[in-house]
Amino acid sequence: MAITPDGSYEYLVHVSLERMKTPPEGQLVAWVTTTEIDRVERIGSLDENLKASGRVTWNKFLVVITLEPDNNPEQLMWSGPIVFRGMSRSGMMHTMVGHGALQQENCTAYGYVN
Amino acid sequence: MTPSTSVPMTRVAEAWLAVLMITALASPLHAQSEMLGMAGGWRIVPMDPNMIMLPGLAGVVPVVGAFTPATGIDPASFPEAEPFQVVEMTDGDTLDIQVSIVRRNLNGHEVVMFGYNGQYPGPLIRAPQNATLVVRVRNDIELPTTIHWHGVRLDNQFDGVPEVTQEAIQRGESFVYEVHVPDAGMFWYHPHVREDVQQDLGLFGNLLVTSPNPDYYGPAHREEILILDDILMDEQGALPWGASSPTHALMGRFGNVMMVNGDTDHRLSVKQGEVVRFYLTNVANSRTFNVTFGEARVKLIASDVGRFEREDWVGSVVIAPAERYVVDVRFEEPGNTVIANTIQAINHFRGEFYPRVDTLSIVTVSDEPANPEISNSFGTLRAYDEVAAELEPYRPHLNREPDYELEATLRVQDLPLPIVLSLEADTLFFPPMEWNDAMPVMNWLSTGDQVTWILKDQETGAENGDIDWNFQVGDLVKIRVFNSPDSFHPMNHPIHIHGQRFLVTSMDGAENQNLVWKDTAIVPVGSSMDLLVEMSNPGEWMLHCHIAEHLNAGMMFSFTVEGQRTLH
Known part of the structure; x- marks a missing residue:
């Protein structure tokens, strides 16, 4: 089991774009960020096959692919436009309040905004 | 409301209509906990106060009766359990073990439990490698029992599996085990009858088999056992167990009170710079621990049936039910270091x-320096050449395709409708590991x-006891276990x-780079784990999930090995 000392899963993330061409200018870069977007880490630039891989140790995370002016491994945060985005499967786990068997529960009573 | 459904994953729209109909029954759990006189002697399972009761489950109790040991007898009439004792045994020695009722005080509650020789845990048996121990077991509890010598490659007739290797030991009866210990390492013993009850009530102990090689492990100042456990309690004491069948069959029974060596307040005192060798054993019914040692440095050395090829630094130790790990830990800073279960629940x-x-244990580090100073040897990671050499004959088999494939799944019937509906709706994400009981009432029911x-043979479609595997001594069998994420x-x-040992050769296609002989290994949800099993020990042997409730809900089968016993 790949578990960090704080109990988080360590995921190996593979990013792959299909049925698209390499952009004529700039560099596609893959990032991961928490769902609150308060922490961002750079996975790396996509290679000629439009693939990139990296590790992430957050339980829920977003994958963001941006078009950057160049490939700068020191870059801490994206500056270019977001081209694609995705979400970890764990991101699909959300509150039961207001859904399913608890549909009649008042979301705001539990701190959620309607 | 107990409609019968056998859970096909269809009719969801129909189900949602039913959900809407019962939603009005929703009520906060804290109100439910005030209910008195639940049917069948049950008390509602403790739950996070921030959660609310699922609609339709108020007042519902498990369909089986409740069991607590020695019901109706004054607990004061039972002897108070004592901490475990170390029993040094040599080849041919005999140990008498009495399985009996004891009294414990846990978190301020008087709890009637079981004990081996009146101790918690059972005696720590220390014996030299290749010894044969005679253990005479007398059963004085109200349930039939056996002792399974977990991880030990002993003679089949002493494996402790009722209806397979022996008849269960009835109350007042005895059974004599001859326990030959061919491998060095930390093993453990426990019942193989209703483990969910008997093991949870305190029937477990360690068996430490020592190598004749004085340099088997590196230097350490002392050795400590850490038997990790949990127990489910409320304000009245331990929650009852299922009488005729386990409760908590979905996720296993997670406790809410942590114990180390049966103690809820485990503590150690060490000197500054002391290197402590910890033998970890997880005896919990269902909980996998992620054990951390504060800021102390942790060196992973060995697991179930021997040493790793190489020692390694680790930040934590993930230990599933029934697994064992051996780590050396150096305590460098004076003060308190907390040994903890650190998870993302x-x-x-x-x-x-x-x-x-x-918190599992608190280690108080004094400012008195440990003697001798062994920081240099502790700071060096050893590679065990003899382990690597022993593994050489197995390496050509590590990457080959599996001979057998098992799929882990489940089938349910007659669960209360709200549980079925909730689980059918909750299918977008299943965590690879369940670190906590995130749905305690549904699980309890x-x-x-x-x-x-179910363990299902992918080739034949046979399930659990219908699986028919037969091997010869000397066979190396590759088994792939796939934990299907698509099950209910x-x-x-x-x-x-x-009775055998195996190597975990890969997980999800990733090769294991540091092999160790195992007898237990955990398969996360959605993962495939490849095992190379060395069939060395003849007899009829079990393969099962070691979550006690899963085992008692059918997840097991036996296979046979024929030929002459040939242990390497």
């Missing part, structure tokens, strides 16, 4: 992960009468194989 109600740290956990409610499974 799940709140299903909020759909969130949240950090949770439960699911019994072994309603849930069948998937969960991790610690797979245990009796």
Whole structure:
């Protein structure tokens, strides 16, 4: 089991774009960020096959692919436009309040905004 | 409301209509906990006060009766359990073990439990490698029992499996085990009858087999055992167990009180710079621990049936039910170091992960320096050439395709409708590991009468006891265990194989780079684990999930090995 000392899963993330061409200018870069977007880490630039891989140790995370002016491994945060985005499967786990068997529960009573 | 459904994953729209109809019954759990006189002697399972009761489950109790030991007898009439004693044994020695009722005080509650020789845990048996120990077991509890010598490659007739290797030991009866210990390492012993009850009530102990090689492990100042456990308690004491069949059949019974060596307040005192060798054993019914040692440096050395090829630094030790790990830990800083279970728990109600740290033990480090100073040897990672050499004949088999493929799944019937509906709706994400009981009421209400956990032979379609595997001594068998994420409610499974040893060669296609002989290994949800099993020991042996409730809900089968016993 790949578990960090704080109990988080360590995921190996593979990013792959299909049925698209390499952009004529700039560099596609893959990032991961928490769902609150308060922490961002750079996975790396996509290679000629439009693939990139990296590790992430957050339980829920977003994958963001941006078009950057160049490939700068020191870059801490994206500056270019977001081209694609995705979400970890764990991101699909959300509150039961207001859904399913608890549909009649008042979301705001539990701190959620309607 | 107990409609019968056998859970096909269809009719969802129909189901949602039913959900809407019962939603009005929703009520906060804290109100439910005030209910008195639940049917059948049950008390509602403790639950996070921030959660609410699922509609339609108020007042519902498990379909089986409640069991607590020695019901109606004054607990004061039973002897108070004592801490475990170390029993040094040599070849041919005999040990008498009495299985009896004891009294414990846990978290301020008087609890009637079981004990081996009146101790918690049972005696720590120390014996030299290749010794044969005679253990005479007398059963004085109200349930039939056996002792399984977990991980030991002993003669089949002493493996302790009722209806397979022996008849269960009835109350007042005895059985004599001859325990030959061919491998060095930390093993353990426990019943193989209703483990969910008997093991949870304190029937477990360690068996430490020592190598004749004085340099088997590196230098350490002392050795300590850490038997990790949990127990489910409320304000009245321990929650009852299922009488005829386990409760908590979906996820296993997670406790809410942590124990080390049966103690809820385990403590150690060490000197500054002291290197302590910890032998970790997880005897919990279902909980996998992620054990951390504060800021202390931790060196991983060995697991179930021997040493790793190479020692390694680790930040934590993930230990599933029935697994063992050996680590050396150096305590450098004076003060308190907390040994903890450090996890990212799940709140299903909020759909969130949240950090949770439960103290397992507090180590007080004095400013008196440890003697001798062994920081240099501790700081060096050793590679065990003899382990690597022993593994050479097995390496050509590590990457070959599996001979057998098992799928882990489950089938349910007659669960209360709200549980079925909730689980059918909750299918977008299943965590690879269940670190906590995130749905305690639903889990409690699911019994072994309603849930069948399944190991399915992919080639033949046979399930559990219908699986018919036969081997010869000397066979190296590659088994792939796939934990299907598409089942009704998937969960991790610690797979245990009796009487043989195996290597975990890969997980999800990633090769294992540091091999160690195992007898138990956990398969996360959605993962495939490849095992190379050395069939060295003739007899009829079990393969099963070691979550006690899963085992007692069907997740097991036996296979045979024929030929002359040939242990390497």
